[in-house]
Amino acid sequence: MIELIVDVLAVGLIVSAVLALFLDEVVYSVAALSGTFLFTALIYYFNGAIYAAIFQFVVGIGTLAILFLSGEMLGEKSLKKTSPARTAGLFGAGVVLSLPAIFLSVSGQTDVASNVNIGDALWTLRGGDILLQALVILTVALGIGIVLFERRKK
């Protein structure tokens, strides 16, 4: 049952990715991209990667909020609108593109083992990465702050 749900989610993922790229209206493209993020989070969830699903969902919401705002700023108002026939064609193309992932197989491993706690993984196994990542973010924030301060002085 879960395999069938994941298959349907994979089809939805590819279809929404195709629609996000090839729809003419920017707002509809961003809405389709929200579908991509949602389907990815659901695929993670149904494969047992709950933390990954939560992070994907949260990051996706943030990205979409910014994209909707910048879509209004950057998107040029075009009179051209996507016809229903083109939308249906894109939908069909997405379904066709997702079929190889459902029916073909190139890897033996599809499920992931679940024997390490994420807390252990983050702090015991990847603690160095986390600290270095914090250092990088701090450096970037300081750099942005210095650039803004110099600009204000000028």
Place this chain on the structure above:
Amino acid sequence: MDFVILSIVMLAIGVYGLLTNRQLLKVFISIELIATAATLNFVMLVAAPQGLSEALLILAFSVDTAVSAVILALLVIVSKRYGTSDISKILSQMQENEKLEESEVEAQ
């Protein structure tokens, strides 16, 4: 369901969009799709226990978010400077500006 093929298809769609779209925002969406394909591989395929793969995914997410923020900032700056978000128009305006600068230097 094979997640290798799924992420390869996602990657191919993203790369195709990156090469063919002329709108800056669509280029950004293509980059997001490529990043999603990469993270899908992280969770589903990495030859490590799930907790470790999710920890790696969190690192990938933070890098992806930082890259997205920088790209979006660049897109806003470029589109404000040139008054359009069409790459071909921006390129033609840049060439015109270069020609103007060269003619000004020659005149001096």
